[in-house]
Each structure stands twice: as structure tokens, then as C-alpha cells.
Amino acid sequence: MKIWYVGAYGIVSTTAMLGGKLIEKGRMETTGLVSELPQFEGIEKYAPLKFEFGGHEVRKVENAYVASLQHWELNRHFELDQLEEVREDLEKIRAEKGTAINCGKGVQALGELDVLENEVQTLSEIVERLERDVKRFADSETVMINSASTEPIIRYNEKYHDTLDGFEKMIEENAKEYASASMLYAYVALKNGIPYGNFTPSVGSSLPALKELAIEKKVPHAGNDGKTGETLVKTTLAPMFAYRNLKVLGWMSYNILGDLDGLVLSHKENKESKVISKDKVLEKIYGYSPFSITQIEYFPSLADNKTAFDFIHFEGFLGRKMKFYFIWDAIDAIVAAPLTIDIARFLLFAKKEGMYGVIKEMGFFFKSPMETRNVNTHSQFEELVRWYQENA
Known part of the structure; x- marks a missing residue:
């Protein structure tokens, strides 16, 4: 081919x-x-x-x-x-x-x-x-x-x-x-x-x-x-909360990356469509929009290692608020x-x-x-x- x-x-x-x-x-x-x-x-x-x-x-x-x-x-x-x-x-x-x-x-x-x-x-x-x-x-x-x-x-x-x-x-x-x-x-x-x-x-x-x-x-x-990294994990993990009828109150995703991709995305106008693409998945999964923060920052020394830090705040039985964290660290290419x-x-x-x-x-x-x-x-x-x- x-x-x-x-x-x-x-x-x-x-x-x-x-x-x-x-x-x-x-x-x-x-x-x-x-x-x-x-x-x-x-x-x-x-x-x-x-x-x-x-x-x-x-x-x-x-x-x-x-x-x-x-x-x-x-x-x-x-x-x-x-x-x-x-x-x-x-x-x-x-x-x-x-x-x-x-x-x-x-x-x-x-x-x-x-x-x-x-x-x-x-x-x-x-x-x-x-x-x-x-x-x-x-x-x-x-x-x-x-x-x-x-x-x-x-x-x-x-x-x-x-x-x-x-x-x-x-x-x-x-x-x-x-x-x-x-x-x-x-x-x-x-x-x-x-x-x-x-x-x-x-x-x-x-x-x-x-x-x-x-x-x-x-x-x-x-x-x-x-869908290769942090969003892959997000769209794999997010349904778990829905399956268990747990309410996601907020989801913070902070992405840092280097290399040429990071350099391009360090410019606001190029970054905008990437952030929108990553940010919309929660609403599609839950049918409502939890508070969300999605950031992508250029970190030159990482080169092609893309690291993401995610924080999820969710509500369970008896209205108790709980937290879940994960880190994704992978070579993007x-x-x-x-x-x-x-x-x-x-x-x-x-x-x-x-x-x-x-x-x-x-x-x-x-x-x-x-x-x-x-x-x-x-x-x-x-x-x-x-x-x-x-x-x-």
C-alpha cells in the first residue's frame, strides 16, 4: 500500500x-x-x-x-x-x-x-x-x-x-x-x-x-x-464514572510537551483548535458539562515526551466529594x-x-x-x- x-x-x-x-x-x-x-x-x-x-x-x-x-x-x-x-x-x-x-x-x-x-x-x-x-x-x-x-x-x-x-x-x-x-x-x-x-x-x-x-x-x-495520549485515557476512564453513577464536578487536564509540535502549539491561534478538540469529550460522554480546565504548554526540554497531569473531582453516595489523579507520560510519536x-x-x-x-x-x-x-x-x-x- x-x-x-x-x-x-x-x-x-x-x-x-x-x-x-x-x-x-x-x-x-x-x-x-x-x-x-x-x-x-x-x-x-x-x-x-x-x-x-x-x-x-x-x-x-x-x-x-x-x-x-x-x-x-x-x-x-x-x-x-x-x-x-x-x-x-x-x-x-x-x-x-x-x-x-x-x-x-x-x-x-x-x-x-x-x-x-x-x-x-x-x-x-x-x-x-x-x-x-x-x-x-x-x-x-x-x-x-x-x-x-x-x-x-x-x-x-x-x-x-x-x-x-x-x-x-x-x-x-x-x-x-x-x-x-x-x-x-x-x-x-x-x-x-x-x-x-x-x-x-x-x-x-x-x-x-x-x-x-x-x-x-x-x-x-x-x-x-x-486520539493518542491524555485524551485516550480521559475517554477510557471518564465512562467509568458514568457507569457507576458518580457525578464528575470538575476535570483539570494540564499538558506539557516539547519538540516541534509543542513549539507550534505555543502560539495561541494554533493551540485553540487543539484545546477545543480535547475539551469537548466530557460533555459528549456525560450529557452535561463539568467544570473543566484544559491547558497545553510548551516545555522545550521534554522534546517528544508528552506529559499530562489530570485531576478529577467527583461526587459519590451521600454527596461526598472525592478525588482521582493520573499522570500520562509517553513518547508522542x-x-x-x-x-x-x-x-x-x-x-x-x-x-x-x-x-x-x-x-x-x-x-x-x-x-x-x-x-x-x-x-x-x-x-x-x-x-x-x-x-x-x-x-x-
């Missing part, structure tokens, strides 16, 4: 490429891959663990090996001999120049960007270049995964975002203030029949216009915002990277079984799954298993 990563040289994408190639060579176990659980037996017929990777990138880096080495030097999140074992494979992966249009000050903080908007003037030209790159790589086995940095919340415009005709008019009229990189990538993927998974909180394919395009072209898509492969595999499965539009049964993988309010990890997993087994 082929995976086209938006943000190809980021730590999540490069870790997925490294792991994918090691698995392909039989040099690594499949621990961390949901799609390799016994419940999903037979998925290799649809999406074998043999990979070709490509993508778009906005930073100046020579190839995926160099990018992986840079991330390793900061994080030591895998063994160096693992990287050297697939060095030749990664050196062949050279990302195409992407767009960072309306990606905010956070992305600008990554340094000098090598982006299409430095070369061309209009949205039409940007889309044309993105489409050319993708079509040169893609075939019927291709999925696009957006693992780029989080964008600011885009200003919604009914004229351009509600219908496919309107969206294409936005491109034609060069209405740049209403466009963002993630929606342009999603448009290119869906227009060309390529399943699209949005691993970020950015708008991606969630616009009504792009949902319309997915239906018209009969393409599956899913998102948004990969290690928990996130395999999920991007899972999402690609399930989307390819969906395509080959003739499913299209939003695949809401894949909500298990996302903080803010489209077209469903179910964020309960337990029932999401059951839904994923049932969907797969009924259609395989």
Missing part, C-alpha cells in the same frame, strides 16, 4: 515510515498496530504491511532519512541501528514542496519555510501543483494522511464552505482568507479518489463542501485529531505513528469494500470524530470491530 503524508518529515510521519519499513522487512513486531489485533484478521488482503511512502513538506530537509536522524538526535525515541537498517529505503523518500497557507504563526516559528506560495500566486496554482505531485505518486492502493502541524481555526464562510460549487469558486476567485492548507490537501485527495485521514484538529475534510465531494467521488474519509498506518489500512479496506463518505465507525482513532458524538473508547472499539467484521 502507498501512504502519502502531509507533513512528511514530521516526527509522526517519519516514525511511521521507519516502523513500516522495519515491519515490512520482518525486523520488528507489530505491537501498537490496532489493525493487527485478532479481531481484524484478514485485513492484510486489503492492505498488506508492505509500504511505499511519499508526501508534502514545508521545511527544507533532504529526505526522510535526514529528517528521521534529526528527530532522533533530539528525542532518542528509537535505536539508531533501527534507522540505519532502513537508511536506503528512507533516503529514497523525498517529499514534495507543500503549502502552509493560513497555518498561522506557530508553523512560521519552525523556521524558513519552503512553500508553494513563495513560487505561485493563486489558490488555483497551489492546488494544481499539489494535484500534480499526488497524481504522480498515487494508484488505487494510496491513502493520504494529514499529520502536519495544527492550523488556527479558519474563518467559516457559507458561500465557499457549504457546497462543492462554492469551494471550487473560492479557489477560482483566489479567496485566500477562507482557505487553509489542510482543506486544499483534502480537496486534492478526494477529487482524485484517494481516501483521506485527518490526524490533526485542522479543518481537513470536515467542511460540508468536501463531504459532498467525497460522496460524489465515492471516496472514504475519516477524522479528526488522532511512538503512540501516534502506528495509528496513522492503522487509519490508512482501514480506509483502504473501506474503499475496496465500496464504502464512501465519512467512515464514522473509525471514530475510535480520533478525539473529534466526524458525524458521531460517541467518544467512549470502549464502545468505539466495539463499533470498529463490528463494522470491520460485518464488511470483511
